[in-house]
Amino acid sequence: MTDRSVPPPADAGGAAEQTGVGGAAGAEPATARGEAAGAEPATARGEQTRKLILDTAMRLFRERGYAQTTMRAVAKEAGVAVGNAYYYFGSKEHLIQEFYAETLVEHRTRAARVLATETGFAERLRGVLHAGVDTMTPSHEFAASFFKTAAEPTSPLSPFSTESSPTRDASIALFREALTGSTAKVDPELRDELPELLWLAYMGVILYWVYDRSPDQTKTRALINGAVPLIDRLVGLSRLRVLRPVTRDVLGLIRTLRQ
Amino acid sequence: MTDRSVPPPADAGGAAEQTGVGGAAGAEPATARGEAAGAEPATARGEQTRKLILDTAMRLFRERGYAQTTMRAVAKEAGVAVGNAYYYFGSKEHLIQEFYAETLVEHRTRAARVLATETGFAERLRGVLHAGVDTMTPSHEFAASFFKTAAEPTSPLSPFSTESSPTRDASIALFREALTGSTAKVDPELRDELPELLWLAYMGVILYWVYDRSPDQTKTRALINGAVPLIDRLVGLSRLRVLRPVTRDVLGLIRTLRQ
DNA sequence: CCGCCGTGTCGAACACGTTCAACTTCCCGT
DNA sequence: ACGGGAAGTTGAACGTGTTCGACACGGCGG
Numbered sequence: 001m002t003d004r005s006v007p008p009p010a011d012a013g014g015a016a017e018q019t020g021v022g023g024a025a026g027a028e029p030a031t032a033r034g035e036a037a038g039a040e041p042a043t044a045r046g047e048q049t050r051k052l053i054l055d056t057a058m059r060l061f062r063e064r065g066y067a068q069t070t071m072r073a074v075a076k077e078a079g080v081a082v083g084n085a086y087y088y089f090g091s092k093e094h095l096i097q098e099f100y101a102e103t104l105v106e107h108r109t110r111a112a113r114v115l116a117t118e119t120g121f122a123e124r125l126r127g128v129l130h131a132g133v134d135t136m137t138p139s140h141e142f143a144a145s146f147f148k149t150a151a152e153p154t155s156p157l158s159p160f161s162t163e164s165s166p167t168r169d170a171s172i173a174l175f176r177e178a179l180t181g182s183t184a185k186v187d188p189e190l191r192d193e194l195p196e197l198l199w200l201a202y203m204g205v206i207l208y209w210v211y212d213r214s215p216d217q218t219k220t221r222a223l224i225n226g227a228v229p230l231i232d233r234l235v236g237l238s239r240l241r242v243l244r245p246v247t248r249d250v251l252g253l254i255r256t257l258r259q
Numbered sequence: 260m261t262d263r264s265v266p267p268p269a270d271a272g273g274a275a276e277q278t279g280v281g282g283a284a285g286a287e288p289a290t291a292r293g294e295a296a297g298a299e300p301a302t303a304r305g306e307q308t309r310k311l312i313l314d315t316a317m318r319l320f321r322e323r324g325y326a327q328t329t330m331r332a333v334a335k336e337a338g339v340a341v342g343n344a345y346y347y348f349g350s351k352e353h354l355i356q357e358f359y360a361e362t363l364v365e366h367r368t369r370a371a372r373v374l375a376t377e378t379g380f381a382e383r384l385r386g387v388l389h390a391g392v393d394t395m396t397p398s399h400e401f402a403a404s405f406f407k408t409a410a411e412p413t414s415p416l417s418p419f420s421t422e423s424s425p426t427r428d429a430s431i432a433l434f435r436e437a438l439t440g441s442t443a444k445v446d447p448e449l450r451d452e453l454p455e456l457l458w459l460a461y462m463g464v465i466l467y468w469v470y471d472r473s474p475d476q477t478k479t480r481a482l483i484n485g486a487v488p489l490i491d492r493l494v495g496l497s498r499l500r501v502l503r504p505v506t507r508d509v510l511g512l513i514r515t516l517r518q
Numbered sequence: 519c520c521g522c523c524g525t526g527t528c529g530a531a532c533a534c535g536t537t538c539a540a541c542t543t544c545c546c547g548t
Numbered sequence: 549a550c551g552g553g554a555a556g557t558t559g560a561a562c563g564t565g566t567t568c569g570a571c572a573c574g575g576c577g578g
Contacts, residue, residue: 039555039556041555041556042554042555042556043544043545043555043556045543045544045555045556046555046556049556049557070533070534070535071534071535071536072533072534072535080557080558081557081558081559082535082536082558082559083536083537083538083557083558083559084556084557084558086535086536086537087555087556087557091535091536092535092536144411144412144413147410147411147412148407148408148410148411148414149407151406151407151410151411152403152406152407152410153403153406153469153470154403155407160470208516210412211412211417211419213412219515219516222512222515222516223512223516226508226511226512226515226516227512229508230505230508230509230512233505234505237501237502237505240501242496242499242501243496246489246492246493246496249485249488249489250489252485253481253482253485253486253489256478256481256485257467257478257481257482257485298525298526300525300526301524301525301526302525302526302574304525304526304573305525305526308526308527329563329564329565330564330565330566331563331564331565339527339528340527340528340529341528341529341565341566342527342528342529342566342567342568343526343527343528345565345566345567346525346526346527350565350566351565351566519578520577520578521576521577521578522575522576522577522578523574523575523576524573524574524575525572525573525574526571526572526573526574527570527571527572527573528569528570528571528572529568529569529570530567530568530569530570531566531567531568531569532565532566532567532568533564533565533566533567534563534564534565534566535562535563535564536561536562536563536564537560537561537562537563538558538559538560538561538562539558539559539560540557540558540559541556541557541558541559542555542556542557542558543554543555543556543557544553544554544555544556545552545553545554545555546551546552546553546554547550547551547552548549548550548551548552
């Protein structure tokens with residue numbers, strides 16, 4: 001079920017400016033950055049309560065949408081007090097982090113089916129991209145409603161945030177596999193950077209998908225089907241003499257902009 | 260790297276506030292879609308109150324940031340009741356629409372200075388892009404804080420929304436002028452669509468800019484300075500025999516995806 | 519002069535996300 | 549066996565954006 005969404009380019013980072021409420025729930029507790037995080041359950045009962053709250057929240061999010069689901073409703077439905085939810089999750093947004101993980105797992109599973117059989121780069125890339133959209137499709141409405149939250153630069157839910165980096169790296173690995181497992185011949189200099197660029201393109205697809213109002217998001221499918229051959233051709237052409245300097249410049253720029 | 264093409268201040272003398280939107284007033288409210296908009300003032304007193312609220316809000320937004328500025332603070336500072344603000348503006352977000360208009364006006368002014376002198380496509384494009392960033396720079400923090408609300412697909416603040424289309428079209432026109440006023444030779448088929456693509460690239464630059472945490476957003480400047488020559492070269496190469504089919508495919512895809 | 523009604527104005531009230539001090543539960547060392 | 553304290557839990561309370569019924573203003577027809 002579910003998804004991941006997010007936008008653009010940039011560097012992660014993170015001085016929290018706002019109310020300073022952020023929070024890191026899932027990952028390591030207490031790094032140097034004074035994040036306000038949810039607690040990591042230490043007992044079996046705690047684990048159970050945490051899961052109960054999370055499952056209830058996810059169910060309500062999908063049933064009613066993100067904005068329409070109140071924390072009070074989640075607590076009531078789960079049979080706990082509101083404050084209890086905040087004991088485990090730093091904020092309503094943090095309840096969504098789980099969403100990323102779930103989505104990644106399913107994306108990986110779906111993608112594996114294609115990667116096991118196809119050998120052409122274009123077909124493998126196409127498969128991974130469609131697998132991602134397939135995974136997110138049931139949550140399209142939900143994703144759109146909380147997309148704004150993920151879009152905020154300071155949000156821990158931003159795909160570029162350090163908090164999302166495990167998920168992000170795993171996602172990039174998926175595109176790396178699509179490339180290395182293929183028979184495509186690629187400029188060796190480009191080969192190292194390409195997976196990240198493909199992931200960036202994937203973010204673009206997701207961005208389009210979130211805004212896509214066409215029935216069943218058929219336009220997003222068209223975007224994938226149209227863009228993949230172009231990318232494939234460009235990658236192939238990158239070894240061409242005329243385009244070599246362009247390739248080189250692109251790579252140089254990417255390296256400069258990434259931090 | 261770091262040359263900001265366009266000099267900053269334009270007019271001295273009185274605060275050139277100008278309603279900015281004024282011209283677009285012709286656009287009737289009330290389309291079929293029942294939008295929850297603010298009221299259009301019908302009396303002189305109403306106009307005055309509306310302006311008072313708007314100016315106060317913009318000032319506080321810039322002083323304290325978007326999230327830190329409460330509607331109660333705006334009302335109090337303006338000497339009116341909270342409900343009065345909601346009489347003219349449908350929501351807190353709607354107060355930001357003006358920001359777009361103001362930004363566009365200044366962008367246009369700054370860009371004009373470059374477009375009046377330069378003739379090369381690359382230099383003109385570079386000028387327009389830097390002019391845009393120049394315009395927004397004072398509001399970087401503010402922009403980041405409300406960016407999320409603009410990112411939401413259903414938000415009237417989305418750059419892709421129908422409510423933003425006047426501003427968007429005017430912005431695209433800026434890029435069209437950068438192209439048509441130049442000496443660049445472009446595939447005629449591409450010439451019509453290119454301005455919109457350049458605007459899209461501009462949205463990408465803004466996206467990067469919002470996330471840019473480097474001091475004075477120097478990385479965004481580097482992005483512009485690096486991307487412009489690439490775009491210039493690609494546009495030039497688009498007439499090449501090998502790339503003709505690619506160009507054609509790109510255009511076909513764009514046309515399909517645009518609604 | 520009166521009454522009317524559309525425009526403008528008010529501020530209490532609502533629902534929300536979030537916080538916090540107080541309470542309960544229950545494991546562990548003694 | 550027991551008591552101390554960490555883990556877990558509670559719900560009232562705070563500040564927010566937004567809504568809503570009531571009221572004030574002012575010009576115009578009678």
